[in-house]
Amino acid sequence: MAKKQLDDLDRKILDGLAQDARISNRKIAADLGITEGTVRSRIKRMETEGQVRITAMTNIARLRNPTLAYIWVEVERSAQCDDVAEQLAAVPEIGFVGKMLGRSDILAITLVRDNAELAHFLHSRITGLPGVRRTECSLGVNFVKHDYRMSRIVDV
Numbered sequence: 001m002a003k004k005q006l007d008d009l010d011r012k013i014l015d016g017l018a019q020d021a022r023i024s025n026r027k028i029a030a031d032l033g034i035t036e037g038t039v040r041s042r043i044k045r046m047e048t049e050g051q052v053r054i055t056a057m058t059n060i061a062r063l064r065n066p067t068l069a070y071i072w073v074e075v076e077r078s079a080q081c082d083d084v085a086e087q088l089a090a091v092p093e094i095g096f097v098g099k100m101l102g103r104s105d106i107l108a109i110t111l112v113r114d115n116a117e118l119a120h121f122l123h124s125r126i127t128g129l130p131g132v133r134r135t136e137c138s139l140g141v142n143f144v145k146h147d148y149r150m151s152r153i154v155d156v
Helices: 008-019 025-032 036-048 078-089 115-126
Strands: 067-075 094-099 106-112 132-140
Touching: 008 025, 008 036, 025 036, 067 078, 067 115, 078 094, 078 106, 106 115, 115 132
Parallel strands: none
Antiparallel strands: 067 106, 067 132, 094 106
8 A cells, every 4th residue: 555645734743732732632623624534544654654653852941050962983995884874773872863964974963961861872882883983072051942843844
């Protein structure tokens, strides 16, 4: 069975869930002028097809002095990029791993309490991985906006 592309109604349903993942299907249906069954079946289809995943997230604004660490990783050889990315993705403390174009090969993102914790994490979990040539960190220390809701796609 071919996966159905998200249409405008799917996106509107996701917008409702993005505002409050605990919103009832009945409320979404009332807001959109459709039946509750339509909302329920569309959410189920999107989950089954792997188009969405509904989960709880830590509210970074409630953490005491969080430091978002952007770990830029350069690999020894470009052929090793996939292997290093997979190894980083297997580290539970890392919430994002992406292969990049530009100065670094990989970006990994994690949340730490302070610089000492970051240094320990880098030396114990990252720099010793096979294929890692060097790392560089950027720290996010003042969050103006933190919104991981991914139901909105930027239209250019």
